[in-house]
Amino acid sequence: MRLKCLCIVILSSLFALCISSCSSHSEGSSFTSQLDSIDAFISQNSNDSAIKALKKLEKKAYSSYDRLGIYKRYFLLGEKKLAEKVLVKGLKKIPENPELSAIYVNFLLREGRLEEAFKISRCLEKSNYASLYSECVLRKALASISEKGQVVDEAFSPYKKKSRKILKAASLLPDMTGEQIKDIFCNDKFIPIYTGAYKGSKNNRWLYNAASVLMKKGEYAAAAELYPSRITNYRDSLFWGSVFFDAGLYAQSLESLEASGRLASLDGTGDYSESLYAEILTLEADCCYVEGEEDRSEELRAKLASMNNGNYLTPLLCMNGAMYSRRHKDVLEEYKRFNYITEKFPDYIPGICGKGLLAIDQLHWPKEDELSKRLRAAGVRTMEMEARDEIPVVTVDDVYSHIDSLDETGKAPALLVLKDSLDCEYKKTNGIKKSVADIWVLLEGSENEKGYPSEIARYCTAYLIEERMIKEAEGVFDGYMHRKYDFNIYERPEDIELWECEYAAWFACKNADFAHGAGLYKFIADRYGERLPALNTSSGNRSVTNSLVNLAVVYASIDNLEEALNVLSLASSRTDSAKKKAEILYRIAEINWNLGDSRSASRSIKYALTLDNTHNRARLLQKKIKMAK
Numbered sequence: 001m002r003l004k005c006l007c008i009v010i011l012s013s014l015f016a017l018c019i020s021s022c023s024s025h026s027e028g029s030s031f032t033s034q035l036d037s038i039d040a041f042i043s044q045n046s047n048d049s050a051i052k053a054l055k056k057l058e059k060k061a062y063s064s065y066d067r068l069g070i071y072k073r074y075f076l077l078g079e080k081k082l083a084e085k086v087l088v089k090g091l092k093k094i095p096e097n098p099e100l101s102a103i104y105v106n107f108l109l110r111e112g113r114l115e116e117a118f119k120i121s122r123c124l125e126k127s128n129y130a131s132l133y134s135e136c137v138l139r140k141a142l143a144s145i146s147e148k149g150q151v152v153d154e155a156f157s158p159y160k161k162k163s164r165k166i167l168k169a170a171s172l173l174p175d176m177t178g179e180q181i182k183d184i185f186c187n188d189k190f191i192p193i194y195t196g197a198y199k200g201s202k203n204n205r206w207l208y209n210a211a212s213v214l215m216k217k218g219e220y221a222a223a224a225e226l227y228p229s230r231i232t233n234y235r236d237s238l239f240w241g242s243v244f245f246d247a248g249l250y251a252q253s254l255e256s257l258e259a260s261g262r263l264a265s266l267d268g269t270g271d272y273s274e275s276l277y278a279e280i281l282t283l284e285a286d287c288c289y290v291e292g293e294e295d296r297s298e299e300l301r302a303k304l305a306s307m308n309n310g311n312y313l314t315p316l317l318c319m320n321g322a323m324y325s326r327r328h329k330d331v332l333e334e335y336k337r338f339n340y341i342t343e344k345f346p347d348y349i350p351g352i353c354g355k356g357l358l359a360i361d362q363l364h365w366p367k368e369d370e371l372s373k374r375l376r377a378a379g380v381r382t383m384e385m386e387a388r389d390e391i392p393v394v395t396v397d398d399v400y401s402h403i404d405s406l407d408e409t410g411k412a413p414a415l416l417v418l419k420d421s422l423d424c425e426y427k428k429t430n431g432i433k434k435s436v437a438d439i440w441v442l443l444e445g446s447e448n449e450k451g452y453p454s455e456i457a458r459y460c461t462a463y464l465i466e467e468r469m470i471k472e473a474e475g476v477f478d479g480y481m482h483r484k485y486d487f488n489i490y491e492r493p494e495d496i497e498l499w500e501c502e503y504a505a506w507f508a509c510k511n512a513d514f515a516h517g518a519g520l521y522k523f524i525a526d527r528y529g530e531r532l533p534a535l536n537t538s539s540g541n542r543s544v545t546n547s548l549v550n551l552a553v554v555y556a557s558i559d560n561l562e563e564a565l566n567v568l569s570l571a572s573s574r575t576d577s578a579k580k581k582a583e584i585l586y587r588i589a590e591i592n593w594n595l596g597d598s599r600s601a602s603r604s605i606k607y608a609l610t611l612d613n614t615h616n617r618a619r620l621l622q623k624k625i626k627m628a629k
Helices: 002-043 047-058 063-078 081-094 098-110 114-124 128-148 149-153 178-185 188-201 204-216 218-225 234-246 250-262 274-290 294-305 315-327 331-343 347-362 370-377 385-389 396-405 413-428 436-448 452-467 470-484 500-511 514-528 538-557 561-574 577-592 599-611 616-628
Strands: none
Touching: 002 063, 002 385, 047 081, 047 385, 063 081, 063 098, 081 098, 081 114, 081 218, 081 561, 098 114, 098 128, 114 128, 128 178, 128 188, 204 218, 204 234, 204 250, 218 274, 234 250, 234 274, 250 274, 274 294, 274 315, 294 315, 294 347, 315 331, 315 347, 331 347, 370 385, 385 436, 396 413, 396 452, 413 436, 413 452, 452 470, 452 500, 470 500, 500 514, 500 538, 514 538, 538 561, 577 599, 577 616, 599 616
16 A cells, blocks of 8 residues: 555656646747747837837746847847846846856947956856956956056956946057066966967967966976967967977977978968068977987978078078088088188177187198108099098188177187187197196186186186196186075086086085085986987087986996996987097996996997097907906
């Protein structure tokens, strides 16, 4: 009996639910049919009948979409006040409803009621209608600028003084510069405003703004995260390629830049221009260089050289091309490129230094032997002699005269170092001992109220170490560091230059302060060890390599041979100097020998001698290994 009663109750409930559902569906259908009837009145220009029917139907509107249907028809009839009342009542019944709020904000903006629109729009900040909130904030900011207000504060908070109407950019007072206005809109608070504006407009320029503010703060990775997932024009390609490049995401940068090639053909349509395309190719060449695709980078440089008579080539791009030739031992092409740089960009210091390298190289060229002289006198030349003769002579005096012809640029620390280096190499090749007094003259002549320039301090410290004047070198280095930094460098190595970190570690170990020395070397290994060598200057890469080798020495001294081996392997992969690589391989072989791995030791020592057959210690170790077999 109880079971029968329970079944009756359940069936009754289901029946009631079905009736309710049918009633709701019936009401929805009825509401829609009444709207259709009102639309018929409107199409017949029976506006009074339409308004009368809308007023009746208002009482039956419950959902936001019902109310929007009524609002839309009032608006079509030109009844703005009645239309607004529908939205106001709707928001009282359904507070902060996104759809009603969005339509009301749009209505208020059209009416020029900015402050009211802003108050309603705040609930839309994180919705799909965030662009309306963004528009309110940006309009408020422009209004505040025109009134000399506290722009950022007033843009994001209700205006308390009086009703503020929408102002156009033309209303801005002339006493505020473009830079000042730009600084205002580079405030962090505007980042979500720009991304919100993008949501509604899908205009990538808003993302440009947000990414630019983040990049100005140094937050490159965060800027890269704003990437819109596809490239639609050439400016997109260049902008996002630049963002990824600065974020260290070189593969993504290449992908973005190469996407420009998949756009419509380069026929001048859309936003294409040759200068814009040249910028894309320039950055693409840099990306390829960093990614180790040197040949591809060289192809892109050649393509740029063929465009607009080579006027799109930048000094840095030309410098990379010259260094490419240098690495590939193409001395004639290297000369041509450095010569081009110094002629087209006479003030470009790296180019002048590059020509100085050529002069130093030629100082070390072996002099012709007696046989070669006789052949030349007889009008006969070997292929090697012909190749040498094709290369124009670059003398030390040529480089001196170029530096002296410059005004203030000629006094740059890097060029003072170059002049002293040239003088040193010239004297060395002519059997003349350079006076250490010249170093003190260089230091005194370049000192200013802040101390020595970085280039001068580095060069002089290295020279004094090479001359085995360790105490004097340490004195110069310590004096330079104490005047430059007012903090403990061992606690903040990330805030000093790479070469400074390397030298500080070297002096610490020299003074038996192995804890601090090893700590700095470890910092360099962790921060720069896995970094692509191309990301550093050649001197920067030497600093990393030297630090890795010295760290291995520290590890070996405490019998941590496995770690020493790992660090040396990393150092070997970074250097392109045959002599240095041979020395590193010798040390690897020595550690492997001590670890009992004679096979690895033999392989490393064989490779070392292939690179440098004058390495006597390597040859002795090779004999030792063979005798033990």
